[in-house]
Amino acid sequence: MRESRERNSRLASRSVQAVFLIVLVVLWYLATTRWGVSSILLPNPVLVVQQLWDILKSGEFLGDLRVTLTELGIAFAISATTGVTIGYLISRSHYRIRVFEPLFAGIYSVPIILFLPLYVLFFGLGPASKIALGATISFFPITLNTIAGFGYVDRILVVAARSMGASDVQLFRYVLLPAALPIILTGMRMGFTVALLSIIGSETIASLAGLGHRIVHLAEGMEMPRMFAYIAFVVVIALILNTIVSALEARGKRHV
């Protein structure tokens, strides 16, 4: 009974969201066909869809997609391993938590993308600077959540395990890890999202390849319908990636 009501309300909010998006596209269409908005600023959505179809059919996007996804994958692998390791090491002492948690939280609130010129100087215009920037930015939420996960495990659970004779390894495997994992997974999801944002963002600023690079390239060539098509493509890719990561997060939480 309650479940079906929940399902109904979810369905209702989904339809409101769909209607909202449809209205947005209709307004877009009217703006370009009836209200005389310049096609240089806003191309006709029909043209955009044609361009998108062309991009998908020709497979032209594959090279840039591969570059961006590779950068993202490497950056996230670096930040996840270093973030979880360093976070765990910090969480093992109250002193280290007191020193590093506010420090990292402070750095996390700085817009690190400001350092992109520096990264480009150090690592060049190629993928290396994107990887380094993405890894740096996503390191902080992952580390902070790992500290929170391991550092604030309910003490009574640790005492109970010890009283029953748990070894250090057992304590980690059966108490600390399951207690911390949901929080760490949330940190990883947040880290993944900011890595994606910062990598595509930095590609639009200074790069040789990648989806962000492609969009700016088209903008400079005034190929507006195709640029919009690429933007739509990136939005869909980002949605798919975030959905996958959220699903993995939920799955990981269910199994602890």
Place this chain on the structure above:
Amino acid sequence: MTGETAIRIKNVSHHFGEESDARHVLALRDTSLDIARGELLCLIGPSGCGKSTLLNVIGGLLAPTTGTVEVFGKKVAGPMPRDIAFVFQENALFPWNTVFENVNLGMVFQGVPRAEREARARRSLEAVGLKDFAQHYPGQLSGGMRQRAALARALSLETGILLMDEPFGALDEQTRMILGEDLSVLLSRTDKTIVFVTHSLGEATFLADRVAVFSARPGTIKQIIPVDEPHPRNPDFVTSEKFTAIRNQLYGLLHDEIRKTMAETGVPAGAEHAP
């Protein structure tokens, strides 16, 4: 009671913090006590009198500042999972494990061979009346059922000694009474030695073979009151004159100590659950 000593507490004191520290607290003062095998001893006293501290010292979770504790002739220097099991006040179950997994995990920690675990887990869950809830998670159970599960976990360890730190402290009065009755029945079938910390005079009187009454902080045992009544005790015992007399005696002993504690801290006994 067989007369054999299970737990020997000799001149145990404990203070928290360094002597020079402003927050230095003498929690337990020169306490000595022998607890016989098979005995159920209740520790009762005002808040902060050191009864939970003493329990943790017995269990090896706290090292005493001075004095020693021996369990079955062995000096306690840390947790002794083969001899001592704990039931804590609340929420010491692992929330990500089912009731069955919680019980099983305790035995994994203790080192019970895999082949024995399942049968022992089933037995102890049945003993506390939770066999139909083995696959539930702690969050799906009431407070009383969670404490039954915690008790099952402790029973499955088959230790000679059970230390219970206000295990029913967070439960309502009715649930508490039922659990107390069940505990009395359950324990009459074993020869476990039990030390049970409580705030409740009725609970102490109902369960204990002896009640050790603590003085206000810095606490030590002020007096020991025997309750000479065989286990299992049935609900009629609560309405007997003997029960009332012992309960009143305990109240008389505690009354002054609680006044002392209140004058000192402004907090009535029972309002805080400091360990």
